[in-house]
Each structure stands twice: as C-alpha cells, then as structure tokens.
Amino acid sequence: MTVFDIFTNQLLNGIVLGSFYALVALGYTMVFGVVKLLNFAHGELYMVGGFAGFLVLSFLSPFIGAGWFGVAISMVLAMIAVGFLGVVIERVAYAPMLSAPRLSILITALAVSLVLQNGMLALTKGQYVPFGSALGFGGINLGKLFISYNQMILVGVAALLMLSLEMFVSRTQYGRAMRAVAVDKDMSRLMGINVNAIIAVTFFVGSALAAAAGTMAGAFYGSLWYFMGFLIGLKAFTAAVIGGIGSIPGAMLGGLILGLLESFATQLDLRGMGIPFKVGSEWKDVFSFSVLILILVLKPTGLLGKPEQERM
Amino acid sequence: MTLLELKGVSLSFSGSNVLQDVDFSVPAGAVVSLIGPNGAGKTSLFNCITGFYKPQHGSIRVDGTETLKLKPHQVTRLGIARTFQNVRLFREMSVTENVMSGMHCRTSSGIVDAILRLPSQRREEAEIRAFAEDCLTFVGLTEGWEREATTLPYGWQRRVEIARALATQPKLLLLDEPAAGLTSGEKEELLGLIARIRDERGISVLLIEHDTGLVMRVSERVSVLDHGVMIAEGTAKEIQANPKVIEAYLGVEDGEEALG
Numbered sequence: 001m002t003v004f005d006i007f008t009n010q011l012l013n014g015i016v017l018g019s020f021y022a023l024v025a026l027g028y029t030m031v032f033g034v035v036k037l038l039n040f041a042h043g044e045l046y047m048v049g050g051f052a053g054f055l056v057l058s059f060l061s062p063f064i065g066a067g068w069f070g071v072a073i074s075m076v077l078a079m080i081a082v083g084f085l086g087v088v089i090e091r092v093a094y095a096p097m098l099s100a101p102r103l104s105i106l107i108t109a110l111a112v113s114l115v116l117q118n119g120m121l122a123l124t125k126g127q128y129v130p131f132g133s134a135l136g137f138g139g140i141n142l143g144k145l146f147i148s149y150n151q152m153i154l155v156g157v158a159a160l161l162m163l164s165l166e167m168f169v170s171r172t173q174y175g176r177a178m179r180a181v182a183v184d185k186d187m188s189r190l191m192g193i194n195v196n197a198i199i200a201v202t203f204f205v206g207s208a209l210a211a212a213a214g215t216m217a218g219a220f221y222g223s224l225w226y227f228m229g230f231l232i233g234l235k236a237f238t239a240a241v242i243g244g245i246g247s248i249p250g251a252m253l254g255g256l257i258l259g260l261l262e263s264f265a266t267q268l269d270l271r272g273m274g275i276p277f278k279v280g281s282e283w284k285d286v287f288s289f290s291v292l293i294l295i296l297v298l299k300p301t302g303l304l305g306k307p308e309q310e311r312m
Numbered sequence: 313m314t315l316l317e318l319k320g321v322s323l324s325f326s327g328s329n330v331l332q333d334v335d336f337s338v339p340a341g342a343v344v345s346l347i348g349p350n351g352a353g354k355t356s357l358f359n360c361i362t363g364f365y366k367p368q369h370g371s372i373r374v375d376g377t378e379t380l381k382l383k384p385h386q387v388t389r390l391g392i393a394r395t396f397q398n399v400r401l402f403r404e405m406s407v408t409e410n411v412m413s414g415m416h417c418r419t420s421s422g423i424v425d426a427i428l429r430l431p432s433q434r435r436e437e438a439e440i441r442a443f444a445e446d447c448l449t450f451v452g453l454t455e456g457w458e459r460e461a462t463t464l465p466y467g468w469q470r471r472v473e474i475a476r477a478l479a480t481q482p483k484l485l486l487l488d489e490p491a492a493g494l495t496s497g498e499k500e501e502l503l504g505l506i507a508r509i510r511d512e513r514g515i516s517v518l519l520i521e522h523d524t525g526l527v528m529r530v531s532e533r534v535s536v537l538d539h540g541v542m543i544a545e546g547t548a549k550e551i552q553a554n555p556k557v558i559e560a561y562l563g564v565e566d567g568e569e570a571l572g
Contacts, residue, residue: 164427171437172426173412173419176405180413183402190362192388192417192480201423306404 005144010263016151018259019158023213024236025243025251026165027086027206033182033246034202036102037094040109042210043233044116045082049211050218050228051120052078054131066134068153068219075157075215079208086207087200095196113233120226128225131218154216161212162252165205169248178202182246231285238292244305253303262288315340315484315516316361316392321370323353323360323540330356331367331540338484343510343517345527347551348537349561354520355397357537358486362394363387375483389417391483397492397520399469401461407472408457411444414479447475450513451505467498474505478513485509487519491526499526506530528552536560 024046031039056074057066064070093112097105139148169175180188181198188195213232218224239258243250265287268279295302316338323331330353338344346354359365361372363384372379374390382390393414402410419440425433448457451471456464461472470490477485487506491499503526509515521527527534528548536544536551538560544551551557 164429167429168427172429172433173416173421173437173440174423174426176409176413177416179405179409180402180416183404184400186364186384187400187402188413189364189384190388190394190480191414191476192385193413194383194385205427 002144006267008142008145010267011260012145012147012151014260014263015155015256016259017263018256019155020213020217020232020255021235021239021258022252022255023158023161023209024232025239025255026162026248027210028236028240029243029245029248029251030178030202030206032240033248034178034199035094035098037105037109038237039094039206040106040233040237041089041112041116042206043229043231043236044113045086045207045210045229046214046217046232046236047120047224047226047229048085048116049078049082049207049214050131050224051129051214052081052211053215053218054129054224058132061132066132068135068150071133071135071215071219072157075212078211078215082211082214083204083208086203089207090200090203095199117226117230124224124226126226128223130223131221133219133222135219150220154220157212157216161209165209166248168205174198174201235288238288241292241302242295244302247302247304247306250302250304257303258288258291261291313340314338315375316518317371317373318357318361319371319373321357321360321367321372323356323365323367329540331360334370334537334540334542336535336542336545338516338518340483340516341510341514342533343506343519343531345531345534346518346520346537347522347524347527347534351539352537353540354537355488356540358394358488358520361387361486362392385417388480388482391481392486393477393480393482393484394486395470395473395477395488395490397489399466399473401469401472401476403460403462405461406458407448407453407461407464408441408444410461410472411447411476411479412440414447414476415440415443415481418481444475444479447478448472450478450508451475452501467494470494471505474509478509478515482515484516484518487517487521489520489522491521491523499523502526503530 024042027042027045028039031037031042053074056077057070060073061070064073089112093108094105097108135150137148139146169178177188177193177198178201180191180193181195185195235258236255239254240251241254242257243252243254262284266279266281266284270277270279314337318334318336321331321334322329334357346357348354356365360367363379363382363386366380374387374392377390379387379390402413405413419436421433421436445457451474453468453471453475461469464472491502494502506517507530509517531548534546534548534551535542536557543560544554544557546554
C-alpha cells in the first residue's frame with residue numbers, strides 16, 4: 001500500500017470513529033451547558049443504549065429482519081427508552097443535588113455510572129453479547145479504498161442526527177429555551193420557561209444520541225459488553241473538551257478531530273527517521289488523553305468554547 | 313379594575329424584616345411608580361410579585377389569581393413581566409432570538425413537533441419571529457436584529473430587554489430603574505415608550521425609579537416604600553407634598569429640593 005492509500009484508509013476509519021465520539025460527546029456537552037454537570041455516567045448510557053437496541057432487535061428481527069432497516073427501528077426505540085432513562089436519572093440522582101457543591105454532584109454521577117455498569121455486569125455475567133445484526137458486506141471500491149455500505153450508512157445517520165440537533169437547537173422554541181437556560185436560569189423563568197422541563201428535554205436528547213451511537217456500535221462491531229461505555233465516555237469527554245465544553249458544534253468538531261487523530265497517530269512509523277519504534281493501535285488512548293491534557297493546559301476553553309463570563 | 317393586588321405582604325430573611333404588612337395595588341391600564349430610599353425593599357417587592365421570593369404572610373393576586381403557590385414561570389404565564397436594573401440579556405443570542413425567547417410561554421407546539429420540525433411548528437416559528445420583530449419595532453429598534461444582543465450599546469440593550477418582556481405578552485410590566493444610565497434624550501424617549509406601552513398595548517406599568525422628575529411626569533399613582541413599610545400612596549402631587557416622604561428621603565431640610 002502506498003502512503004496515499006494508507007492516508008485515505010485512515011481518513012475513512014477516523015471519520016467512522018469520530019462519528020461515534022461526536023454523538024456521545026454531544027450529550028456530554030449539552031448537559032454540561034445546561035446544568036454545569038460533567039455527567040460521567042453518560043458513557044454508560046451509550047452502553048445501555050447498545051443493549052436496549054439489542055433487546056428490541058431480538059424481539060423484532062423475526063418480523064423486520066436484522067439488516068439496517070431492523071437496526072434503524074431498534075435504534076429509534078432504544079433512543080426513546082434510553083432518553084427516558086436519562087430523564088429518570090436526572091430526576092432521581094441529579095435534581096436533588098443541583099444546589100449542592102459541584103463536587104457532590106460529580107461524585108453522584110460516578111455512582112450512577114457504577115450502578116449502570118455493575119447492573120449490566122450482573123445481567124450479562126460479564127460475557128460479550130452478540131448483537132445479532134445481519135448487515136451486508138457490500139461496498140464500493142474507489143481505487144484501493146474500499147468503503148462499505150455499513151460505514152456510509154453509519155456516518156450518514158450520525159450526520160443526519162447531528163444536523164437535526166443543530167436545527168432543533170437553533171430554530172425551535174425548545175432549542176432557544178435550552179440556550180436561555182444555559183445562560184441564565186432565573187431570567188429564563190421570567191420568560192415563562194419551565195426550567196426543569198427544559199433540563200429534562202436536554203437529558204432526553206443527550207441520552208438518546210448516546211443510545212443511537214450505542215446501537216449503531218453494536219450493529220457495526222457485532223457485540224456488546226457491559227464495560228464498553230467506560231472508554232468511549234472518557235473519549236467523548238475528551239472530544240467535548242477539545243471542541244469547547246458546552247458548545248454543540250464544538251462537540252461535533254472535537255469528536256471528528258479525536259477520531260481522525262487516533263486513526264492517524266496509530267500509523268506513525270518512526271523507523272524511517274532512524275528511531276526503532278512503530279506506534280501501534282495500542283497507543284491510541286495515549287494519544288487521546290495526551291491531547292486532553294494539552295488542551296486543558298494550553299486552551300481550557302477548547303477550540304470553539306467561549307470563556308465563562310462572571311457576573312459582576 | 314384591580315390587576316395586581318398585594319395584601320398584608322410580609323417578607324423576612326433570617327430574622328430581618330424586608331417587607332412589613334405591605335398593601336399595594338395596581339389598577340388595569342395605569343402607570344404606577346414605586347419609590348423609596350436605597351434598601352427600602354423595592355426590588356424585593358418585585359421579586360415577590362414575580363414569584364422568586366415567597367413572603368411568609370399575605371396574599372398576592374394577579375387578575376384575581378393567588379400567586380404565592382405558583383412557580384416563577386407560572387407567574388409569567390399569568391401576565392407578569394419584568395426588566396432589571398442591570399440589563400440581563402441572554403449571551404450568545406441575537407437580538408431577535410432574545411426577544412423570541414420571551415414567547416416560550418405563549419407557544420403551543422410540543423416537544424415532538426419541535427424535534428420533527430412539523431409544518432405546524434415551522435408556521436408557529438414564523439409567527440413568533442414576526443411578533444418578536446413587531447416588539448422590536450415598537451420599542452424603536454429597526455435594525456441590528458441579527459447582532460449578538462450583548463454587543464449593542466447600553467441604551468439599545470435596555471430597549472431589547474423591554475421588547476423581550478413585551479414578547480411574553482404581559483398584562484403588567486415591571487420596570488426596575490429603566491432610566492438608570494440613560495442620557496436625557498434617551499430618558500425622554502423612554503417616557504414616550506412607557507406611555508405607548510399603556511395606551512397602544514393596554515399593558516399596565518409598575519416602575520421603580522430614582523429619577524423623581526421622570527416618576528412625577530409619567531405616573532398616575534406613586535407609592536413610597538421605606539424600610540419595608542408602605543408609608544404613602546397618592547398622586548404625584550400629593551406625594552411631593554407629603555412630609556413623611558420628604559423625611560424618609562433626605563431628612564426634612566433637603567427633602568423638598570430633592571423631590572422638586
């Protein structure tokens with residue numbers, strides 16, 4: 001393979017990976033924007049979303065098949081179910097803590113994460129669960145680059161979801177209310193906005209996006225695991241920080257950048273420069289979290305974030 | 313007809329009395345002013361009316377509905393809107409979006425309509441935008457609608473804030489020191505605007521204001537609050553001549569001059 005072939009291949013891989021990161025990062029960033037909470041349980045909602053999609057698909061596949069159509073239906077139902085789960089978590093675990101010190105609610109989020117993770121561990125006995133999707137292996141060849149239909153559908157669905165979110169936030173009363181609540185809760189109340197309802201909507205939408213990513217990941221990679229949300233949760237957090245936490249376009253951009261960075265960095269071959277070292281894929285997490293540290297040190301507001309203004 | 317009626321309202325914070333047995337009312341279609349020295353409890357009274365503070369005693373009725381058990385956003389829906397002493401516009405939103413956010417409580421599209429962006433939702437969105445633009449034109453802002461609101465000159469920001477309050481379609485508009493920081497030319501325009509809000513939109517206005525000259529010119533009734541107690545109520549002329557008011561303000565000697 002030529003360098004160009006490697007490049008296009010890794011570009012494609014990076015975009016696919018980045019789509020997952022972006023979808024999960026959106027929930028992180030939306031929740032942070034509205035309630036200033038780093039929802040460390042968010043990655044688990046991706047995991048639960050995967051299992052919810054799996055459950056729906058196992059019930060419905062005799063009727064609708066386990067191809068992309070079946071997966072799409074399962075995804076939508078999983079999004080709704082996990083969306084409600086997100087709202088329940090907010091009401092039960094976070095709402096009573098919103099006026100408590102920031103650290104308390106952060107610890108609550110970690111606890112929620114452990115509950116979901118260990119709940120699934122108990123249910124699945126720690127086994128990998130085959131997702132049961134039956135996706136085709138077709139695709140198109142562009143020179144030496146093979147793009148599978150699955151990759152195209154996945155990136156397409158992710159892009160569609162993100163576009164819808166952007167439209168929802170910028171062009172509807174609910175989206176405007178969400179931005180208003182993020183800026184000034186009391187002022188929003190004076191506008192007649194039911195702040196608790198808007199927080200619930202935010203959790204619903206964020207959780208549903210994580211579930212969409214979880215279901216697609218299950219269908220695409222073929223199996224589920226109770227621990228699958230942990231690492232992607234941290235990666236999504238990194239993506240949100242890169243883009244500027246609280247910023248929706250920032251989360252999309254950060255996810256994409258992180259996906260591309262990981263897929264390219266793992267191809268670094270230093271042997272050509274006389275250093276006997278080739279970076280393998282086992283190094284990708286090192287890259288991601290090094291970037292997280294760099295961003296936090298050099299530009300804590302991220303690429304698209306704005307510095308927090310303190311009210312005088 | 314009485315639009316807003318407070319009876320025996322008492323509010324205290326950890327033992328210190330902020331408002332004591334306040335009776336107060338605003339008739340429909342009137343401009344009423346609330347004056348008083350700093351720390352008299354005027355802004356606290358506003359916060360009680362909008363539902364942010366819950367008085368320990370008394371009753372507050374808007375159009376006959378008791379509001380003490382209601383949440384602030386529900387009070388807004390009854391028809392109460394306010395502006396702030398220090399302008400509080402939503403950052404990172406355009407002028408129009410700021411005003412459109414005020415119409416949240418007057419829209420009927422549900423969350424599902426919004427997510428799916430159904431035709432009915434789009435139509436309503438267009439209506440909201442039209443009404444917001446109408447409010448902006450009404451307060452005298454005819455350009456710069458797409459600019460980020462917090463980047464406008466101060467006097468314009470005040471107008472955007474009034475437009476946003478009008479967008480909630482209130483029956484009563486509370487203005488907290490609307491003339492603070494305005495030039496004398498802008499104050500004249502504000503006087504005209506307050507009169508038009510009442511006459512053309514049929515909205516009653518209650519204002520807190522330190523500029524007594526402005527108060528005397530614009531309001532039918534003036535109430536005076538001092539140390540949480542309503543010490544006088546009457547027409548502008550009666551208030552100016554009231555010795556209790558003069559004393560509360562600056563002490564007997566200088567008071568007359570200050571209120572002149």
